[in-house]
Amino acid sequence: MKLTYDKSMITEEYHAKAVEAFKALHNGTGEGNDFLGWLDVSISNEEIAKIKKAATKIRNSSDVLIVIGIGGSYLGARAAIEALSHHFFPKNVIFAGNNLSSDYMNDLLDFIKDKDVSLNVISKSGTTTEPAIAFNILKKWMDEKYGESAKERIYITTDKEKGILKEQADREGYETFVVPDDIGGRYSVLTAVGLLPIAAAGINIDKILEGARKAKVAFAELENNACLEYATLRNILYGQGKKIELLVNYEPKMHYFTEWWKQLFGESEGKEGKGIFPAGVDNTTDLHSMGQYIQEGERHLFETVIHIENPYRDIEIHCDEKKLQFLDGKTLNEVNRMAMQGTAIAHTNGKVPNLMVTIEKLDEESIGELIYFFEKSCGISGYMLGVNPFNQPGVEAYKKEMFRLLGKGE
């Protein structure tokens, strides 16, 4: 993984701020320091073995695993699975409990009608409304279909000792996995929260963890630290009025990685009236929709491009049409790369600063590396901004109003 940017952008002042933030993160002296468990990628070999065993059991017994979770209990797994799976073949891991649409739920019930199903319910407290309702409905379906043996197909990822999901799991005999106390939802993809669904999708979680642990070593020191640099650049650009950051990809499989990234940065920094608004574009698709705005609209944007150097399979273009002659003999990936480079030039000329994160290939290791890179960058960046990047006080506001409307007591 390599971060590329215009070195002249970095100022002494912001660099000093970044060093301070970096130290606060490492020394655990900043706000939210009881939520730094992710920094160590500390999942135990025992938990990993347990995850793999459950994943194998799920794959052997089920056509689909329905993962019930929302926010940090949804986006990390989805990001990794989409990034590392075939574009068009049906996936064996699907998601529920991440919305309240009754059409979605009824359509899901149609879909699983004649299928063998396992459930993985992910919720620290067990009381989050969306997953609680989805589990309520799907548990009934499981009980009706499988009777006593339904419990062999239900996996609970929750607090290690308390909460209604933990109680229910103990009572009913469901296998449980742990959401660690010192890791918040949006930083939890490299725990059982993300790794069980990812392993159930047939993806090598050892390699994801290997990538993350390599990143941990690579970004441990202050010198030549891409996390530090990215955090510094974001804050400099924000200070210059660049209030929107677009994460840009040229590989559609990365769409949900961007969604994960939006939660990570938006929820970590969007507080106290501050923070960069995180958005995403999937190119070249969105060059034909958002491209006009990016090129010539309000100049409050910057872009961070994820560049994947090599595809799994390329394809050569043979073209005798005169007007398309310039494409003849090139490969599709070459054209994609030129689109990316050309766009970076055009947008930079249009006063949209461009940063670039390059990975060699979209594989398990690089996904692990990117996850760690962005998490650590986000911790540093939030401290530089002067907020606690590990809380999310504002998420309660709509819930409070919703509960009131639903007539929930205290």
Add this chain to the structure above:
Amino acid sequence: MKLTYDKSMITEEYHAKAVEAFKALHNGTGEGNDFLGWLDVSISNEEIAKIKKAATKIRNSSDVLIVIGIGGSYLGARAAIEALSHHFFPKNVIFAGNNLSSDYMNDLLDFIKDKDVSLNVISKSGTTTEPAIAFNILKKWMDEKYGESAKERIYITTDKEKGILKEQADREGYETFVVPDDIGGRYSVLTAVGLLPIAAAGINIDKILEGARKAKVAFAELENNACLEYATLRNILYGQGKKIELLVNYEPKMHYFTEWWKQLFGESEGKEGKGIFPAGVDNTTDLHSMGQYIQEGERHLFETVIHIENPYRDIEIHCDEKKLQFLDGKTLNEVNRMAMQGTAIAHTNGKVPNLMVTIEKLDEESIGELIYFFEKSCGISGYMLGVNPFNQPGVEAYKKEMFRLLGKGE
């Protein structure tokens, strides 16, 4: 369709501006007035009959229709098809030529291996790089699989008389459909551009057109005109520093409608250093990712919520868990509605103004209505902003750099 907002927001000054913009649009006296064909929903009965006939032929002869197009030749059809199809059952219309990923193309070739396929290539000029390459590759595949009879499976939507696609269609004997001269890409969903793929997906295009034509009548006069009001509100909020608009849904099927809307407004208004940045959230999913930012981040946002009153199928919640007792006996859609109402209250209290567009049901007619509503609002809104809402000069900038890197001559 109903637009709800705080009436006290409207000022005389902006209302007067809106009236002027409305008149310029209706009288064809504004910039870009040679691109107002969409205003009349003027597709002929003959073209509709031809579309339906082709759609039936495609459905009878093919497992999948691959629609090759990008931007306005992609998003409208995708938006309508996703909004009006089952969430989980595989779709018979898939998309290509909207990116340059070689993994995407190779995965697509895997997917269609043993399938019967038709193609619909959509490009006004025929030279847009992404669809030109995709058609080049897929045409070879079709020729190899079907030989002479491949031409019975290829449908071209392009300029009525010129361009390389039109020439190729005439030479090879492909059936053609017309991209009208007076309708730009992002306003073209209610022409053959959008309607052929939508009809091929088994959706009733007469009802979509009926919805649009009702909207045309409903929004023809200056009085009580929701298009005029929405355009006015957007410009007032923009003037107050609300530089990001979030289109909000509570129904995941609406995700691509938001993508269509982003192109419509972003490409129409994002020019001359101006324009609201269009973004979207799919709730309640994104309340658990972007919710924190919206509630407490920078106050440069407003929201336009699409509220769908009735689902196709609701589902009752039965819950004896004490902590979830407040949900017992409610339906999922009731909870979804309370989430929406609670969120609107919480965000408004958090200084994020909320507008609401209500439709009774997510059906063909309401999709037609929404399309027309947003298109007309966009024309008025762009004129109020002082830009030409029907051009997209900035889209060429990246292409120029890309062509240079690819060694394309003049």
